[in-house]
Amino acid sequence: MKQLSELWRLLRPRQWVKNGFVFIGALFANAWRQPHITSRVILTVVAFSLTASSVYIINDLIDRKEDAKHPLKRHRPLAAETVSRGIAVSFSTVLFLVALVLGLLVSKTVLLILLAYLVMNLAYSLRLKHIVILDVFIIAAGFMLRIFAGTFGIGIAPSQWLLLCGLMMALFLGFAKRRAELYAAGPDGPTHRKALDNYQAVLLDKMIVVTATCMILTYSLYTMSPATIQLHHTESLIYTVPFVMYGTFRYIYSLHQRTAGSDPALQIFRDPHLLVAICGWLIVTLWLIT
8 A cells, every 4th residue: 555655656646737738729719618629638638647747757767866865855755765666667657658548549649749748858857957948948848748739639729829828837937946946945055956056046037027927918919819809709808817917926926935936736726826816717718708
């Protein structure tokens, strides 16, 4: 039973919330009410969740020695040696093979996106995470691949404004994560990432402001786009912008209060203000487009 619990922890299930990006295409293309589209989106989400968990295991294998020195990450199963490397490799392989089968059931495009996600993250774990700025762009690319899987992968043409908004959101979360890691390290403390040695707080703060501004602007422009108004038969999506603004500002506030940023998936459920903003945005959006 203990071994099963440790294997479950290896999956990092709370990170699966990130795969909500897969739903964006169907939601804003008014395709979520079509059963055959919804079933393919759900399959894609499951496939991405298994792929992401497989990647997390590989990353934990590579970083287990460094994680053992980290005050929080040392409790991870591989760093704590509660799961053997052989079992972890086998588990990761099985997860990815199942994900590939599910991806192929949806489309060849989804299959290729899953493969691209794995290759990109292997490169990130082995080398690219040590390259300043590029490391955040790789993180953002992972979110964009989720959006691509939920659009191109199931035959939905995404809005260009939504793609830009998704990119800016992903970059915002990535730079906020690095800022939180700098806070955790302290002004003179050691960093557990080589890339952090080349980041300065003022630089990250500027990048956070730029990406947050672009995210809000691109989403606002999407809501006012003639194509959006024609598709959803409403000009009222603009009224969902305050939810996006409040959620963004709340996240930045929490980041500088040192209670957010390092783990966006956890922060969503930890901060009631952020959770209400997200739920409010979703409820109002669904109400307006149905």
